[in-house]
Each structure stands twice: as C-alpha cells, then as structure tokens.
Amino acid sequence: MSDDESISKIKDFFKTGVLIPDELDEILNLKPESLIGVDQINSDKLLDRNIKSIGDLASLDPENPPEIKELSNHILIKWIKISRVLEKVVREQIRKQKKIVLIGLDNGGKTSILAVIQDRFSIIKSLLPTKGVQREKLDFFGFPIISWDLGGQVQYRDKYYFNKPELFFTEVDLVLYVIDTQDPSRFNEAAEYFRQVLTALKDLDEQPPVLAVLNKSDQDIRKTLQWQKNKTDIVNKIDLVAKEFQGIVVEYCDTTIFQKESIMQMFSIALKKVSETSEIIENILEDFTRTIEAKAASLISMDGLIFGNYTKNSTDEMLINNTALLLQTLSNFHTSIGLIREKSISLDFPLNGFSISGEKLFEYSDLQIPVFLWVLTSNLELVYDKLEYFKEQLMPLINMFL
Ligand SMILES: Nc1nc2c(ncn2[C@@H]2O[C@H](COP(=O)(O)OP(=O)(O)OP(=O)(O)O)[C@@H](O)[C@H]2O)c(=O)[nH]1
Ligand SMILES: [Mg+2]
Incomplete structure (x- = not known):
C-alpha cells in the first residue's frame, strides 16, 4: 500500500x-x-x-x-x-519505509548530500545549517526512504538527540555518519560524537549497519598528501571507536558533492545494506558470470547507481565498474548532443584478450533511466546466448524494487 x-x-x-x-x-x-x-x-x-x-x-x-x-x-x-x-x-x-539516519558534526555536508541525490544542486550555495531535525522523503531506487538529517550543531546534539534518543535512533535501518575529511582539527570531535551515536544505539539495542561517509573528498584535494593523511587519521579514529562496540561494522566511502557519481556510489552501498533483494540480484549475477565463463558482471544505471555486481577479485571489480561508469558517461555525452543511445556498448582489449561489454536491460523511474548489464569476458558470444535467459530471472526481482 x-x-x-x-x-x-x-x-x-x-x-x-x-x-x-x-x-x-x-x-x-x-x-x-x-x-x-x-x-x-x-x-x-x-x-x-x-x-x-x-x-x-x-x-x-x-x-x-x-x-x-x-x-x-x-x-x-x-x-x-x-x-x-x-x-x-x-x-x-x-x-515499510526504510529509515536512514544521516548524522555527523555540523558543516560536514549532510544536507548537501541529500540535495545532490535530489538533484537540487542549485540550492547548495544557499544552504543554511540545519535546525534540529529535517526529515526528507526520498525515492531511492523505488524505495521509499525517510532520511533524518540531524543537524550537527552542538545545541541540537545535546539537547535533542541524546536527551531523547529513542525518537531518533529506534528502528534505524542504516546510519550514514558524515565526516568532513578536509577539517582535521575536528577529527577528535567527530570520533567522540560517533561514540555518542553508537552508545545511543547500543542503549536501545539497535545494531544498524553504519556507513562512514568521508565527505569533501574533492577530486583535486584527494591527490594531496595532506588529504591522504587526513583520511588515514580519521579512519583509524573511527575504527578505534567502533571496536568498543561489539557487532558494529563500519564501512567507508569517499564522497564529494561535486561528483554526483560518488554520492550515487555511496547510496549504492547503502542500498545493498538496506535491501534483501539486492543480495538475490548478486546471486543471479554470480550464476550468470559463471555460466558465461566471464570474469565479472555489474548492473549499473546510467546515473551511476550500482544495483549489484559479481567479481572474483577486487581488480576485476575496479576494472569493470570504472570502465562501465566512464563508458556510460561517454554515452550520456553522446545523447546530450542528440545521438540515439546505443543498446549495446563495448570496449575491446585485444592485447589483453578480453572485452567489457554492456547491454541495456531496462529503464527505471519516471525519468526512464537506462540500466545496463556489464560483463568482463573473453567470450562475448556466450553473453548473447544467455542474456535473455538471465534477463527473465532478473526482471521480477528488479520489479520488486521499482
Ligand atoms: N568542498 C566541499 N564542500 C562541501 C562538500 N559538501 C558540502 N560542502 C560544503 O560544506 C558546507 C556545509 O554543508 P551542509 O550540507 O550545510 O552541512 P551539514 O552537515 O548539513 O551541516 P549542519 O546542518 O550544520 O549539521 C556548505 O558550505 C557546503 O557547500 C563537498 O563534498 N566538498
Ligand atoms: Mg544540514
């Protein structure tokens, strides 16, 4: 309903x-x-x-x-x-909705991140600090998601969230803990606040997955030694805090609001954490990859959402996902100048003896965003033989999302 x-x-x-x-x-x-x-x-x-x-x-x-x-x-x-x-x-x-709590110190970029996935980029310049709690209803890949953007200023933290933790931290499906990676002077404070959040969750017997969002990882800054040191420092501090809490597993993800793909990738990881269906999608992709004797398969939308993937090793995973995302960017450029979008896109690596090839499977959301199934394989023939068969298996699951 x-x-x-x-x-x-x-x-x-x-x-x-x-x-x-x-x-x-x-x-x-x-x-x-x-x-x-x-x-x-x-x-x-x-x-x-x-x-x-x-x-x-x-x-x-x-x-x-x-x-x-x-x-x-x-x-x-x-x-x-x-x-x-x-x-x-x-x-x-x-x-039935998923509750995602977006929390972190003030100025970390929580509200900006929400604005990016809602394509309200233009409002970012005029963003004001969030007063108290802002609830936003998002349609994230067909999931109704309530995000609770908890303003990070001290007066809200103490008076509100930790005074009445049950209001904010009960039945949370996922915690996105946002950190400003460009501000090392506040890393200790960020870690301390993280401890407070985990304590509040523990007191309520809640054990949601936690994704630490390393925000402000801007493209130019990322290359600097200073930033790389910052990243190591904050990850260490957060890991130390997490160790105090049994059962809490923290994953990390770099984001910057200036690259929408980075935000979409972060939400792709989030999606996997809140949905049981995506696990089944991954199983089907695994079966597919094995059947066609490929090395990897990924299901990715044209706006950069990774629905699921299967690979045997992390190099192949990087190879297929990055290549696919770049080829998709190219394809988006082609359509932006008026070309018709091709239904299949392929890049051959003859010296290495494989290809990376994408086939459009379906479109999602009212915006009709195409979703491509990508494979990394030495034998493209087998892909075409089996594509229809796997599409039939995937579609009912995909429809559960949409
Ligand atoms: N360079 C850079 N600046 C960012 C990024 N994300 C957010 N900002 C800026 O950081 C400032 C704070 O962003 P907000 O989204 O308001 O931060 P917030 O976490 O919602 O802050 P509170 O509401 O006070 O808790 C704004 O000036 C943003 O433009 C990013 O990825 N890179
Ligand atoms: Mg805010």
Whole structure:
C-alpha cells in the first residue's frame, strides 16, 4: 500500500476540509476535533485533560478510559479506538519505509548530500545549517526512504538527540555518519560524537549497519598528501571507536558533492545494506558470470547507481565498474548532443584478450533511466546466448524494487 492509498483509506475518518498532511506520521499530530463526530466543545474538554492530538487519544486505554465530565464513556472509547486504528495504519506504513539516519558534526555536508541525490544542486550555495531535525522523503531506487538529517550543531546534539534518543535512533535501518575529511582539527570531535551515536544505539539495542561517509573528498584535494593523511587519521579514529562496540561494522566511502557519481556510489552501498533483494540480484549475477565463463558482471544505471555486481577479485571489480561508469558517461555525452543511445556498448582489449561489454536491460523511474548489464569476458558470444535467459530471472526481482 502506498502512502496515497493509506491516506485515501483513512481520510474518511476526518471531517471534510481537514488538510491531511503528506507525512503520514504527522496525521497523529492532528487535533482530535479534526475527526468526524468530535466537536469543538468536546475537543476543549479533551484539551483540559491534556489530550491534544490523535496520537494522545490513541495512547489512552479503551478498557479504562479517563473520566471526562459531560462526555460519555462510550463516545470517548469510540474515539480512542478510531485513533488507534489510525495509529496502526500510520505505523505499519512507516515501517515499510526504510529509515536512514544521516548524522555527523555540523558543516560536514549532510544536507548537501541529500540535495545532490535530489538533484537540487542549485540550492547548495544557499544552504543554511540545519535546525534540529529535517526529515526528507526520498525515492531511492523505488524505495521509499525517510532520511533524518540531524543537524550537527552542538545545541541540537545535546539537547535533542541524546536527551531523547529513542525518537531518533529506534528502528534505524542504516546510519550514514558524515565526516568532513578536509577539517582535521575536528577529527577528535567527530570520533567522540560517533561514540555518542553508537552508545545511543547500543542503549536501545539497535545494531544498524553504519556507513562512514568521508565527505569533501574533492577530486583535486584527494591527490594531496595532506588529504591522504587526513583520511588515514580519521579512519583509524573511527575504527578505534567502533571496536568498543561489539557487532558494529563500519564501512567507508569517499564522497564529494561535486561528483554526483560518488554520492550515487555511496547510496549504492547503502542500498545493498538496506535491501534483501539486492543480495538475490548478486546471486543471479554470480550464476550468470559463471555460466558465461566471464570474469565479472555489474548492473549499473546510467546515473551511476550500482544495483549489484559479481567479481572474483577486487581488480576485476575496479576494472569493470570504472570502465562501465566512464563508458556510460561517454554515452550520456553522446545523447546530450542528440545521438540515439546505443543498446549495446563495448570496449575491446585485444592485447589483453578480453572485452567489457554492456547491454541495456531496462529503464527505471519516471525519468526512464537506462540500466545496463556489464560483463568482463573473453567470450562475448556466450553473453548473447544467455542474456535473455538471465534477463527473465532478473526482471521480477528488479520489479520488486521499482
Ligand atoms: N568542498 C566541499 N564542500 C562541501 C562538500 N559538501 C558540502 N560542502 C560544503 O560544506 C558546507 C556545509 O554543508 P551542509 O550540507 O550545510 O552541512 P551539514 O552537515 O548539513 O551541516 P549542519 O546542518 O550544520 O549539521 C556548505 O558550505 C557546503 O557547500 C563537498 O563534498 N566538498
Ligand atoms: Mg544540514
């Protein structure tokens, strides 16, 4: 059930004219009087008892409702029950979404990263520090994802997140811990804050995967010795903190908002962590690679999202992914000057005895972004023989994402 369907299902409980918020959980903040049958007078009586919202109503026990003067019990029980139904719909729907918490010191680049994947690059220049929490709903490869961008300024960190950790750190599917790699003067602070985040998670018995996002890894800066030292330093510090917490595994990823691909790659890793389906995709790619006697296979979208890949070693992985991404960039350039996009793209390495070849498999999202299946192989013939067969296996899975 989509949000829209959920909303249409529950809107009959509300008076006409009540503006139902898009964010499902905000429905629980609506006043009781927005419900059909609750008039202003009764609403005021509830207010006197500190029952200000539908969420408050839902938290009452229908078996044992409070006594409210001039309000009959059975009416109150009915309202409690309706509120509980609403709460259930809202909660269930929210659980189907993935919750990604984007956290890190102020100025790390959290809000900018979100802006990049939402293609709002132009707003970056005018970004202000995030006040408190900003929730954004993203459609990440068909997944509804709620990202919680927790503003990193000290006043929010202490007052908000660690005072009421359960609000922010419960049922988190993934933590993206964003670090400014260009500011070594704050590495100790970044590591200390990371410890606070892991402690809050541990206290709540939460063990989400953690991706440390090494941001501001700008292309020109990356080559400098200073930056490379920075990277080693911060990775060491973060690893040391992670070691204090059993079961926490941290992965790292370099990003810069000036290269959208780097952000997309980071989200590709994130996708693998939050979705069970991508594991199956990788299994199919493995089967495919073996069957066609290839060295590697990767499924990559034209905007740089790696859906899954299979390789026997990391050199092949680098080779296929980097070559594919560059060939795709070339293909995007070709279409930008008006050429029709080719359905297959291939680069031969005759002296090395292999080819890297991509076949368009399908398109995703409303923007119809093509997705190519890339293989690194010495025997292209076998690819074409088996392509249809594997496409048939992959498509139902892919459709689960879309
Ligand atoms: N050079 C460089 N600057 C970046 C990068 N990402 C973000 N910035 C800049 O860093 C500054 C802070 O970025 P924000 O996205 O506002 O940081 P934030 O983590 O959301 O900060 P708070 O909301 O205060 O927690 C802005 O001036 C960005 O333009 C990057 O990859 N490279
Ligand atoms: Mg921000």
